[in-house]
Amino acid sequence: MPKSVTGLAAPLPLANVDTDVIMPKRFLITITREGLAEGTFADLRFDEAGNIRPEFVLNKAPWKNASILIVGDNFGCGSSREHAVWGMGQMGLTAAIGTGFAGIFYDNARKNGLVLPIVTPEARDAMLDLAAAGDGLEISIDIENRNIIAGEMSVPFEMDDATQASIIRGGDDTLDSLEHAEAIRAFEAKLGDKMRVSVLK
Amino acid sequence: MTRTLYDKLVDTHKVCDLPGGDILLYVDFHIMNEYTSPQAFSGLEQKGLKVWRPEAHLSVVDHVNPTRSRAPHDAASKVLIDNLEANCTKHGIAFYGLGDRRQGIEHVVVPEQGLVSPGMVIACGDSHTTTYGAFGALGFGIGTSEVEHVLATQTLRYKRLKTMLVEVEGDLAAGVTAKDIIMKVVQVVGAGGANGYAVEFAGVAIRAQGMAGRMTICNMAVELGGRAALIAADDKAYGMAAGKPHSDGLAFDSEQWASDEGAEFDRIVTIDAAEIPPLVSWGTSPDQSVSIEGFVPDGAADMTPKAKAALDRAIAYMGLTAGQSVQDIRIDSAFIGSCTNSRIEDLRAAAKVLKGRKVAAGVQAIIVPGSTLTRMQAEAEGLDKIFADAGFDWRPESGCSMCLAMNDDIAMDGERVASSTNRNFEGRQGRGARTHLMSPAMVAAAAISGHLADVRSFTPEPE
Numbered sequence: 001m002p003k004s005v006t007g008l009a010a011p012l013p014l015a016n017v018d019t020d021v022i023m024p025k026r027f028l029i030t031i032t033r034e035g036l037a038e039g040t041f042a043d044l045r046f047d048e049a050g051n052i053r054p055e056f057v058l059n060k061a062p063w064k065n066a067s068i069l070i071v072g073d074n075f076g077c078g079s080s081r082e083h084a085v086w087g088m089g090q091m092g093l094t095a096a097i098g099t100g101f102a103g104i105f106y107d108n109a110r111k112n113g114l115v116l117p118i119v120t121p122e123a124r125d126a127m128l129d130l131a132a133a134g135d136g137l138e139i140s141i142d143i144e145n146r147n148i149i150a151g152e153m154s155v156p157f158e159m160d161d162a163t164q165a166s167i168i169r170g171g172d173d174t175l176d177s178l179e180h181a182e183a184i185r186a187f188e189a190k191l192g193d194k195m196r197v198s199v200l201k
Numbered sequence: 202m203t204r205t206l207y208d209k210l211v212d213t214h215k216v217c218d219l220p221g222g223d224i225l226l227y228v229d230f231h232i233m234n235e236y237t238s239p240q241a242f243s244g245l246e247q248k249g250l251k252v253w254r255p256e257a258h259l260s261v262v263d264h265v266n267p268t269r270s271r272a273p274h275d276a277a278s279k280v281l282i283d284n285l286e287a288n289c290t291k292h293g294i295a296f297y298g299l300g301d302r303r304q305g306i307e308h309v310v311v312p313e314q315g316l317v318s319p320g321m322v323i324a325c326g327d328s329h330t331t332t333y334g335a336f337g338a339l340g341f342g343i344g345t346s347e348v349e350h351v352l353a354t355q356t357l358r359y360k361r362l363k364t365m366l367v368e369v370e371g372d373l374a375a376g377v378t379a380k381d382i383i384m385k386v387v388q389v390v391g392a393g394g395a396n397g398y399a400v401e402f403a404g405v406a407i408r409a410q411g412m413a414g415r416m417t418i419c420n421m422a423v424e425l426g427g428r429a430a431l432i433a434a435d436d437k438a439y440g441m442a443a444g445k446p447h448s449d450g451l452a453f454d455s456e457q458w459a460s461d462e463g464a465e466f467d468r469i470v471t472i473d474a475a476e477i478p479p480l481v482s483w484g485t486s487p488d489q490s491v492s493i494e495g496f497v498p499d500g501a502a503d504m505t506p507k508a509k510a511a512l513d514r515a516i517a518y519m520g521l522t523a524g525q526s527v528q529d530i531r532i533d534s535a536f537i538g539s540c541t542n543s544r545i546e547d548l549r550a551a552a553k554v555l556k557g558r559k560v561a562a563g564v565q566a567i568i569v570p571g572s573t574l575t576r577m578q579a580e581a582e583g584l585d586k587i588f589a590d591a592g593f594d595w596r597p598e599s600g601c602s603m604c605l606a607m608n609d610d611i612a613m614d615g616e617r618v619a620s621s622t623n624r625n626f627e628g629r630q631g632r633g634a635r636t637h638l639m640s641p642a643m644v645a646a647a648a649i650s651g652h653l654a655d656v657r658s659f660t661p662e663p664e
Contacts, residue, residue: 015511016392016486018626025607029265029277031239031284043628048614074393074426078626079605080237080328082344100396103362103428104328108344160360162221173346175248177354180217180225184253184356187216187227194452197230197316198256199295201447 003168005094005115006140007067009131009150010057017071018078019105023087033086040087062136070127071098076105085112095141097148097157099124110163113170117141117148117157126153143167203461205364206431207399210339213456214322216356226359229321229453231351232307233260233294235285236607237326241348242288253355255293259316260285261307262298264607268569268596271299274609292352305572305599308332308420308540312412313574315445319434320453324351329540329623331422334402335415336442337434337458342423362428363397365390366466368404371474376657378550379414380542380621380640382406382472383421384480384490390470392488396426398468401460406474407432412441413546420541421623424487433459481527481653482625482638484515489625490638491527493655499523518627519635520615527653530637534618535566535648536630537593537641539604542621543571547641548579551621552587553661554645560592561651567610568593569602593648606631619647 027039044056057063075098076084085108088096095115109116119127127150131137140149141157143164148155159167166173188196204212216225233241238260245252252258262285265278273279282298289296297304303314308329311317319337323330326348333340343357351357367386386402400422402415410418415432422430432438442448478492491498500512500523516523521530537543537551548570560566568588570576576599579585585595596602603610604622606629612618614633621644625636637653646656 013507014514018624020605020624020626020629024628024632025605028236028607029281031243031280033240043632048632074396077392077424077426078328078624080326080342080344082237082240082346085344100393102393102396102426104342104344108346111344111346160222162219162223162358162360165221172248173358174244174250174350174353177225177350177356177358178250180356181354183217183225184227184354188254188355192452194454195229196257197321197447197451199230199259199316199447200256200293 003144004140004142006138007094008062008065009068009070009127009137009139010063010066011128011131012057012069013072013128015072016074016077019076019081019084020078022076022084023081028081028083036083036087037090040091067092067094068139069093069096070124070131071096073099075101077102080104082108085109085114089114097124097127110166111173113167115141115143115167117159119148119155119157123155203464205460205464205466206337206401206433206458207339207362207364207429209456209458210320210322211361213320219358223358223360225356227322227356228324228351229257230316230323231258232311232323232325233258233285233348234264234307234327235262235281236264237345238288238348239281239284240345241352244349245352250353252292252294252352257355258294258352260289260294260296261304261310263306263600266299266598266600267608268598268600268602268610271598278608299598302573305575306540306543306601309544309571309575312416312441313445313572315442315448315451318442318448318451318453319438319458320456324357328423329420331427331430332416332420332540334419334422334430335412335432336438337432339429339431341429362399363467365395365398365400365468365470367400367402368469368471369402369406369474370404370471371406373406373474373477376479377477378640378642379410379417381477381480383418384482384487384638385472385477387421387425387488388490389472390425392424392486393426395422398427399429399431400425400427401431403433408435411546412437413544416544417541421487424623479640479643479656481643483519483521483527485518485625485627486515487623487625487638489515493527493643493653495527497521497523497525497527528655529652531617531652532564532619532647533616534612535560535564535644536603536618536620536622537644538569538571538602539622540571540601541623542641543569543575545575545578547621548584551641551645552584554642554656554659555591555593555649556587556661558591558649560648564648564651566593566648567596567603569596570599572599575599603630605629619644619653
């Protein structure tokens with residue numbers, strides 16, 4: 001897995017972009033993880049008739065080819081749907097830089113290797129301006145050293161140790177956690193009968 | 202050392218430490234629905250894993266099912282429902298499907314069945330799992346990868362949150378409800394203001410609430426970003442947890458499930474209950490709300506251009522005019538339902554306003570009880586007749602319905618809905634649909650008036 005990601009950045013300054021906007025519900029009636037690229041930001045990208053909205057940033061040159069978003073506050077709020085993160089990945093997005101993310105979205109991103117650096121409002125606003133200008137802005141996110149290079153700017157970012165390790169290392173949390181099976185059994189052995197839910201009884 | 206209720210819940214459920222500051226957190230009980238679990242079961246399949254403790258999970262169909270009738274309304278949603286049942290059968294997990302009298306919205310069903318008790322940790326692939334904080338239990342929403350993780354290990358990799366105390370002191374004014382309390386908190390703290398926090402609600406006005414009101418408050422804590430919501434367990438919480446089908450055995454009594462006197466919080470917010478009016482949302486984020494006596498904002502003089510642009514965008518989407526009185530906002534539909542406000546207490550409150558009155562001409566009004574058992578209770582009390590006489594469409598089946606429009610209850614482009622739900626996001630109730638959040642009694646008042654209206658001007662019909 002990567003220690004850094006690099007790509008063209010697109011500005012998406014709207015605040016409170018919720019997971020209903022990232023992945024509208026009509027794309028959720030599925031039992032697989034696949035086929036979600038088309039649904040990602042669908043109501044921003046396409047009009048009711050399915051025509052491209054030319055004014056939306058990801059439909060315009062040069063940002064059509066963006067792989068990194070600079071986003072508004074509280075990105076990813078709302079529903080727990082991991083489909084939002086799967087779809088962003090399938091659309092070719094590798095990172096979103098913001099001032100703060102909703103908790104479930106942040107954890108879902110970590111599970112899928114979507115990089116979410118947290119920066120100050122000032123740094124975010126400066127990157128939004130740079131990304132919106134002319135030919136676009138190439139950004140490099142150094143995950144290992146928690147630093148972003150954006151044009152002339154060098155911006156430190158916040159990312160907790162466990163998330164950072166998980167993004168760099170990749171791997172499978174479920175399988176890794178099963179290595180603690182003994183500890184889980186020991187914990188369960190301490191539970192009284194009244195602390196063991198049984199829905200089947 | 203003094204500890205918060207949140208600390209106690211995490212400490213008592215810690216299996217072991219993990220590198221990087223995470224812990225492995227034991228999950229006492231896990232709930233699944235048909236739309237965020239399929240890929241978790243396929244994950245188990247691919248990895249050749251089994252469910253660690255099948256009896257600690259419950260599956261409920263609620264998101265995609267229609268509420269007019271029992272049969273799935275299309276082939277794709279039938280696939281989701283059948284897939285959940287097949288997965289549960291295969292792994293020996295309890296399944297409450299369509300036609301089962303225990304079926305309903307997951308967060309209404311769980312307390313009804315006695316599956317939540319103070320001191321528990323409960324996870325679910327649904328953001329409104331914060332609801333269980335009303336019982337002094339740690340409930341929180343998870344994504345599908347974490348659903349797989351808890352199925353396979355009965356644990357989650359967990360990062361300890363910061364703590365926020367929201368004190369609501371004093372008494373509420375007449376006509377003001379739990380929904381108004383939490384909408385006020387969202388307005389004050391902001392839509393992302395509690396990101397990274399567990400939020401504990403305390404104070405006279407919180408303690409005065411019954412369990413239904415407390416569940417409404419904790420349910421919407423996620424709308425301010427709270428990853429968990431908590432209220433100290435008291436006699437009301439233990440009382441509601443007891444005497445239900447699954448509750449005889451349940452007791453997590455190793456601790457006092459309340460924050461210790463003098464426990465420290467990372468942030469404290471204090472709100473005066475007496476100052477809270479009946480609130481309605483005007484915008485496209487749950488923190489964009491105003492008193493029913495108020496006006497659509499026209500922007501403060503010192504607003505940044507970016508904030509002004511965001512305000513203008515919300516007003517444009519909602520089809521409103523800056524500065525207009527919210528009581529002049531006419532509605533097309535009224536919806537009472539959702540995990541926030543569809544419990545029997547909510548239905549009684551709305552029925553009190555509707556009794557002897559009629560829904561305004563041209564307004565389509567829908568009521569979806571939170572669960573099959575809630576519907577049966579309401580029918581036993583004659584509430585269905587009050588709703589029907591008033592002109593509400595009393596739905597015979599239960600589910601999330603028009604709260605998020607994943608079934609066939611979808612608001613049209615431009616349709617304006619007075620709604621007892623939790624999110625007024627763009628497109629939430631249908632593409633282009635316009636949602637105004639408010640309490641169930643306020644939805645009833647709006648339905649009768651044909652426009653947003655002050656419930657305090659509706660005196661109940663004499664008994």
